[in-house]
Amino acid sequence: MKNDNRTFTLDELCALVEMNKRKIRFYIQKGLLQRPEGTGKGAFYTxxxxxxxxxxxxxxxxxxxxxxIQEVIEDEQRLTEPTKPVPPPRTRRPGAVEVWSHLFIADGVELHIEPQRSGLSPEQIRALCKAILQEYETLTR
Structure with a gap:
């Protein structure tokens, strides 16, 4: 059973999450992690x-x-329901790099999937591709 009232020093927190102090301080500076409670040598983490x-x-x-990650954290804080295992889709911006899966079905028939925005796991994408190929074969017979 977790103890929500327990506090940690920075060293203890580093050991628990397997990160160094520099990285944790960087996350605080970037706003990804809330500042510790207290100040100076009396600062502690919860x-x-x-x-x-x-x-x-x-x-x-x-x-x-x-x-x-910052966007996902902000979105999770706004939600009142439990979070989904896949992060919400990112808004597209000019110059953004995206990785797409491309399924060639036949000449002139292709499927393009952006896995992260689709919300599908790799296993679901493979199953979708397999089902589409089977359905295409059925239709063209």
Missing amino acids: HRHLEQLLTIRKWKEAGLSLER
């Missing part, structure tokens, strides 16, 4: 900070940029 850092690490390992 279970809320631990959860924030674990969330940041989860999305960072999933390949999201810090800018995108």
Whole structure:
């Protein structure tokens, strides 16, 4: 059972989330992580900070940029319902780089999927592609 009242020093927090002090301070500076409670040598971190850092690490390992993680965190704070496992789609901006999956079905028939914006897992995308190929074969027989 988690203890929501427990507090942590910066060293303890670093050990728990397997990050160094510099990275945690950087996240605070960028606004990804809330500032510690108290000041100076009396500063401490709470279970809320631990959860924030674990969330940041989860999305960072999933390949999201810090800018995108900031957007996801802000969106999660606005939601009152439980968060989804896939982050909400990012608004498109000029100059943005996107990675698309491209399924060639036949001459003149192609499917383009932007996995992150589609909200589909890699397994779901593979299943969708397989189903579309099978359906196309059925239609063209």
